[in-house]
Amino acid sequence: MASGQGSAAVMERRLAAAEGQCIRAGVQLTELRRQVLALVLQAEQPLGAYALLDRLKEQRPGAAPPTVYRALDFLLEQGLIHKVERLNAFVGCVGAGHDHHAGHQHAHQFLICGQCGQTTEISDPAVTRALAEAAARSGFQAGHAVVEVEGRCAACAA
Amino acid sequence: MASGQGSAAVMERRLAAAEGQCIRAGVQLTELRRQVLALVLQAEQPLGAYALLDRLKEQRPGAAPPTVYRALDFLLEQGLIHKVERLNAFVGCVGAGHDHHAGHQHAHQFLICGQCGQTTEISDPAVTRALAEAAARSGFQAGHAVVEVEGRCAACAA
DNA sequence: CCTGTTCGGGTTATATAGTAACAGAACCCT
DNA sequence: AGGGTTCTGTTACTATATAACCCGAACAGG
Ligand SMILES: [Zn+2]
Ligand SMILES: [Zn+2]
Ligand SMILES: [Zn+2]
Ligand SMILES: [Zn+2]
Numbered sequence: 001m002a003s004g005q006g007s008a009a010v011m012e013r014r015l016a017a018a019e020g021q022c023i024r025a026g027v028q029l030t031e032l033r034r035q036v037l038a039l040v041l042q043a044e045q046p047l048g049a050y051a052l053l054d055r056l057k058e059q060r061p062g063a064a065p066p067t068v069y070r071a072l073d074f075l076l077e078q079g080l081i082h083k084v085e086r087l088n089a090f091v092g093c094v095g096a097g098h099d100h101h102a103g104h105q106h107a108h109q110f111l112i113c114g115q116c117g118q119t120t121e122i123s124d125p126a127v128t129r130a131l132a133e134a135a136a137r138s139g140f141q142a143g144h145a146v147v148e149v150e151g152r153c154a155a156c157a158a
Numbered sequence: 159m160a161s162g163q164g165s166a167a168v169m170e171r172r173l174a175a176a177e178g179q180c181i182r183a184g185v186q187l188t189e190l191r192r193q194v195l196a197l198v199l200q201a202e203q204p205l206g207a208y209a210l211l212d213r214l215k216e217q218r219p220g221a222a223p224p225t226v227y228r229a230l231d232f233l234l235e236q237g238l239i240h241k242v243e244r245l246n247a248f249v250g251c252v253g254a255g256h257d258h259h260a261g262h263q264h265a266h267q268f269l270i271c272g273q274c275g276q277t278t279e280i281s282d283p284a285v286t287r288a289l290a291e292a293a294a295r296s297g298f299q300a301g302h303a304v305v306e307v308e309g310r311c312a313a314c315a316a
Numbered sequence: 317c318c319t320g321t322t323c324g325g326g327t328t329a330t331a332t333a334g335t336a337a338c339a340g341a342a343c344c345c346t
Numbered sequence: 347a348g349g350g351t352t353c354t355g356t357t358a359c360t361a362t363a364t365a366a367c368c369c370g371a372a373c374a375g376g
Contacts, residue, residue, distance in 0.1 A: 002351080030353070050332065062355065069334065083164030085243045086304055088333065088362095109289070111298045124292035127285070131267070131307060134282035139312030140269045146244055146306040148291060182322075188324070207362070220326065227363065246362065301337095 014041055017097030018080050025078065035059055036071035037092070040081050045117045046089030080105045084119055086112060086148045094121045105144065113153035120153070169199055175255030176238050183236065193217055194229035195250070198239050203275045204247030238264045242277055244270060244306045252279045263302065271311035278311070 018037060022029040029037070039055050040047060047055075053068045060067070064117060075081040080096050083089070084107075097107060107128040111120040127147065135142035164172070176195060187195075187308040197213050205213075218225070221279045228264060230248060233239040236256050240263075241247070253264060258274040265286040285305065293300035 028352085032354075048332080049334075052263070064356065065334070066336090066356085067354075085306075107166070109292065111293055111296055111300075113298075114301070120296060120298070122292060122296060124288070124295075126288045127292050130282070130288040131285040131305070134267065134280060134285050135269055135307050135309065136279060137282075138269055138280060139315070140271075140278070140307070141310040141315050142269075142307050143272070143309040145308070146304060147289070148243075148304040149293050149300050151293065151301040152299040157297070157299050186324085190325075222327065223323070224327085224365090280366070 002036060009092065010039065011041055014092070018078075021080070021097065022078060025117065027074075027078065032060070033071045033074050037080060040050060040075070040090050041092040041124055043091075046084045046087050046091045048087070048089045052090070076105075079106065082108060082110075082121065084110055084148060085146050086110075086150070087119070091119055091121065093124050093153065095123065107145065109147040111153070112148055112150050113156055114150050115152055115156040118153050118155075164199075167227045168198065172199055172250070172255060174197065176236075179238070179255065180236060185236065190218070190225065191229045191232050194226060195233055195238055197247050198233070199250040200231075201249075204245050204249045204277050206245070206247045210248070234263075240266060240268075240269065240279065242268055242306060243304050244268075244308070245277070249277055249279065253281065265303065267305040269311070270306055270308050271314055272308050273310055273314040276311050276313075 015034060015038060019029050019034075035056060036052060038124075039052050049065070049068050049072060052072075053063055053065060056063045056068055059126075072081065072083075075082075075085060075090075079093060080091050081090050084091060088140075093108075106123060108121050108123045109127055111122060113119070131145055131147070132142055173192060173196060177187050177192075193214060194210060197210050207223070207226050207230060210230075211221055211223060214221045214226055230239070230241075233248075234241060237251060239248050241248050242249060249268075251264075251266075253266075264281065265277050266281045267285055269280060271277070286303075289303055289305070290300055
């Protein structure tokens, strides 16, 4: 079986969903952007921009930092990937392609295992609500929230 | 009035509290560490490591990146400052010196104004609890959590 | 006193992360 | 053809963070 978050078939399905989402949004999932998205999706763990760049160079020898950062910016805007601030790394959005938040960023949280590096995306309404209430209590107009919990995943805890 | 989060007298009080906390913890708040802490405390906004380094050089001309990073690591361990991951910058802990969490890190959240850059530290029990529950629900042993909300502060919203 | 050890810090070099600025290609519209 | 927009290539640079090594002060045990 292929490496990464799923088989090659699953990857193709996710890429196709991304394609459709971009068409509906009136933006272009170009070859470059598709390649970078594929690299992010097939990784088991969050990948840094330069790790992605190294892999991208195999397909696109002339690639340089701006190449990958521009693609990442696009994918972030479309909500197809997220950035893990704590790791300076990027992961595919697990919800992308599910119509309930098609096309743009959504509230989410990360659970980062310090042992194996596995990063799990969740989207817990209670957390989102508690955060919104806490912000409002300070008279703060809340926008996007970075929420990243470090600890041990279920597998590593055992 | 002096710049920063408070007057010179307030600064001295906070530094003295830090001193006492370090003594109780059996660690040394050396001159260098005290200088870096003072620089962080007197800033109105989170400061990056290199901004701190520039200011530190005025007192300590030979200072280099490791100089400031080592001091910051120490202050982080002692819970005297926090890092704002989203900004790669550091702020003094507003709770340091208050006995209820003397000596080490505590759960906290940041409200970051995208307009004026002001960053407010809060420690909302409901957020902390919601996060702990969400993590537990995924079988995740939660440790420290990075929680940083971007938006507009009350002043800038008006 | 000597000696091993720990800790803090100086110094140099390097690694990693991110952006600015400009040029060219491709495409669409008139 | 001309002129706009979008996307990518390319070069150079800035910003953030760490590795590795050395040295001196402080201290403990012999
Ligand atoms: Zn997501
Ligand atoms: Zn794990
Ligand atoms: Zn604090
Ligand atoms: Zn503001």
